[in-house]
Amino acid sequence: MTTHSGMADEELLRLDRQICFSLNAASRAFGGVYRVLLRDLGLTYPQYLVMLVLWEEGELPVKRIGERLRLDSGTLSPLLKRLEAAGLVRRERSAEDERSVTVRPTPEGSALRERAGQVPRRLLAATGLPVEDLAALRGLLDRVTAALDAAEVEPAP
Amino acid sequence: MTTHSGMADEELLRLDRQICFSLNAASRAFGGVYRVLLRDLGLTYPQYLVMLVLWEEGELPVKRIGERLRLDSGTLSPLLKRLEAAGLVRRERSAEDERSVTVRPTPEGSALRERAGQVPRRLLAATGLPVEDLAALRGLLDRVTAALDAAEVEPAP
DNA sequence: CGCAATTCAATTGCGCACAACTCAATGGCG
DNA sequence: CGCCATTGAGTTGTGCGCAATTGAATTGCG
Numbered sequence: 001m002t003t004h005s006g007m008a009d010e011e012l013l014r015l016d017r018q019i020c021f022s023l024n025a026a027s028r029a030f031g032g033v034y035r036v037l038l039r040d041l042g043l044t045y046p047q048y049l050v051m052l053v054l055w056e057e058g059e060l061p062v063k064r065i066g067e068r069l070r071l072d073s074g075t076l077s078p079l080l081k082r083l084e085a086a087g088l089v090r091r092e093r094s095a096e097d098e099r100s101v102t103v104r105p106t107p108e109g110s111a112l113r114e115r116a117g118q119v120p121r122r123l124l125a126a127t128g129l130p131v132e133d134l135a136a137l138r139g140l141l142d143r144v145t146a147a148l149d150a151a152e153v154e155p156a157p
Numbered sequence: 158m159t160t161h162s163g164m165a166d167e168e169l170l171r172l173d174r175q176i177c178f179s180l181n182a183a184s185r186a187f188g189g190v191y192r193v194l195l196r197d198l199g200l201t202y203p204q205y206l207v208m209l210v211l212w213e214e215g216e217l218p219v220k221r222i223g224e225r226l227r228l229d230s231g232t233l234s235p236l237l238k239r240l241e242a243a244g245l246v247r248r249e250r251s252a253e254d255e256r257s258v259t260v261r262p263t264p265e266g267s268a269l270r271e272r273a274g275q276v277p278r279r280l281l282a283a284t285g286l287p288v289e290d291l292a293a294l295r296g297l298l299d300r301v302t303a304a305l306d307a308a309e310v311e312p313a314p
Numbered sequence: 315c316g317c318a319a320t321t322c323a324a325t326t327g328c329g330c331a332c333a334a335c336t337c338a339a340t341g342g343c344g
Numbered sequence: 345c346g347c348c349a350t351t352g353a354g355t356t357g358t359g360c361g362c363a364a365t366t367g368a369a370t371t372g373c374g
Contacts, residue, residue, distance in 0.1 A: 002279045019281075020187065020206065025227055025297040027184040028331075029305040030177065035332085046360060049177065051284055063322065070182055073323050075361055081324095082359085099322040099369045124176075128304025133297065138176055140286075140294045141183040147285025148186035185361075191363085203330060210358095222350060230353050232331055239329085256339050256352040 033126050037119050041112060046075075047083055048116070051105070054089065055113045059104035062093065088112065190283050194276050198269060203232075204240055205273070208262070211246065212270045216261035218251065245269060 034045040043051065046069075053068050054060065060068075066076055080103055083089045088109035094100040127134060175198065191202040200208065201227075210225050217225075223233055237260055240246045245266035251257040284291060 019291055020191070020202075021226075021296045022298040022302070023184060023187055024206070026302045026305075027180060028227065030180055031331085033305050033308060034177070044359065049181070061322085069178070070185065071360090072362070074325080074363080077324050079360075093323095097322085097370075101323065116250075126305055126308035127301050128308070129297070129301060133300075134176055135166040137294075137297045137301065138179045140290065140297070141179040143290075144284050144286060144294065145179070145186045146181045148183075148190050148283055151190060151283035151285070153190050153279065153283055188361085201329065218352085223352095228330090229332070229353080231333075234354050236330075254340075254352085258353065 005018065022095050030123075033123060035121075037122055038116075041111075041115055041119075042086060043116075046079060048119075049124075050076075050079065050080070050083065051112065051116075054103065054105050059102055060099045062091075063100065065103065083109075100112065180274075187280075190280060194279055195273075198272055199243060199275075200269075200273075203228075206274075207233075207240065208266065208269065208273075209238065211262050211266070212259065216259055218259050219248075220257065222260065224285065240266075250253060293295045 031045055036046065038045065038048050041048075049069055050065060053065055057064075062073060062076055062080065066072055080089065080091060084091055087106060089103050089105055091101050091103050094102050124131070124134065129137070188202055191205065195202065195205050198205075206226055207222060210222055214221075219230065219233055221239065223229055237246065237248060241248055244263055246260050246262055248258050248260050251259050281288070281291065286294070
């Protein structure tokens, strides 16, 4: 079944603790650097993720944004409302399907793309890792994510 | 200075997007599995991290818990209050230093450790990765975290 | 066609993360 | 000794993440 059957619970506890500590720490360390880099763009990190998608696609229904970022409407609705209040996107009900809401960048939202141009370079530089290592990291993360999503963990221990 | 100087902004944007997407997705995928595993212990993932530290140390001031988990009092105070309300820990002002609050597990809190025994094994199994790969992942994450923490990123682009 | 099931966005409620602040206790320095 | 900077918890306010629910539009099936 697993490759861990031979290890003692105590060892697994230690490894588990290290993994979850490390992942948590890395996630928040990235968040901290992004926060500084994005501050004077007026964007939070999740808002930046949404803008990245919109810069690439031009316009998307809320549903599609959620699929790309694995976010649901409970997270996206207020986030998009704030982006709209900041003048960066417009939201309007689709004509063909009145349930759907299409989000598109305003001219100001599109213009922000230029100002964000240096963010990736500065972020990658801050990681201190060469591109190959970052690619390896990404590969491991994606494998883990796919496995975890597929895991169908049983609720009852 | 960086190893990325030769790459076009467009490429960097793509890599940056992939890295941050992947890290975000992995972090939340872990969170989802932990949520299921911890549900009937009545713990959230951050609460589990705190209990892990307390199970190991027996008792700690809030300050030390925060150092271990990189969390500040704004996060820990309400979290610990909830753990206390659940009967898992007790908080009391230190005698030597009245500013400090010592947190220790109650008997129920300590007893929970047994019921949590299978969590690490099940989590590691859900990742679908052999222990060596998980160790490699942890190594990369720790290197990135250390670099990001040391980066001293300039606020103004 | 008409009704039930499904889909999409929005809302509510709870917990975490972080910044900014308050307040009391402590320690250092003249 | 007395004052002031520092330290440790706590509080407030904002935003994200997720579960659960609502409500309207659409689809599907008899």
